Amino acid sequence: MTEQSQPASTVWLTQKTHDRLHAELEELKGPLRAEIIARISAARDEGDLKENGGYHSAKDEQGKMEGRIRQLEDMLRQATTEPAADDGRVSAGKVVTYRYQGDDETEQFLLGSRDIDDDEADVEVFSPQSPLGAALDGAAKGETIDFEAPNGRTLKIEIVDAVPFAG
Known part of the structure; x- marks a missing residue:
């Protein structure tokens, strides 16, 4: 598939x-x-x-x-368990590098099941149904997305990269 x-x-x-x-x-x-x-x-x-x-x-x-x-x-x-396509778009099975607008530091997460062990992935795992995962799913490298944080604030998030999880 x-x-x-x-x-x-x-x-x-x-x-x-x-x-x-x-x-x-x-x-x-x-x-x-x-x-x-x-x-x-x-x-x-x-x-x-x-x-x-x-x-x-x-x-x-x-x-x-x-x-x-x-x-x-x-x-x-x-x-x-199929590898995600290496197309620069945020999707399940990808390690997403992002930054908040106005911030130079980047953060990363793996978009996948929360059942993935912390010791297996060197990054935090967010599900596609999580607020951040749902907001960024489908976005492309270089895009800036408006994300409504759980506290109600709207944040701008830039997708720096989205690459298949390599294990």
Whole structure:
């Protein structure tokens, strides 16, 4: 799938993050799910479920785990690890260098999933849905964008560069 054909719901992940999340999903669906089912069964065998703390605790944990399984399945179904196009435009999978108008110092971030580990990327990771990520998504190198900060102030941000994440 190419960068240009990705649907808006595509989640960009590094290969390392994709592999880590896939391994987590397999662990949850396999040994951890079996362990919780065994705990529920054992607690059921104890009798009265109304006052059985172990049963209720295991059922609560099962609900949380099943929610995480659904979350991971959805994310991985929508995920891509394809390298972003090297076209100078801000998009998922790019390291964006920018500066605030009137400031000489530049800042950087990776536009991608917040599930990317901090130790994997040497820069902060913003999702395309974050205020800054959404404001800059699609902007080209050299463009100046008006960005409404969370505090309500409008800031002018210049895109200095947008290059594919190299890992």
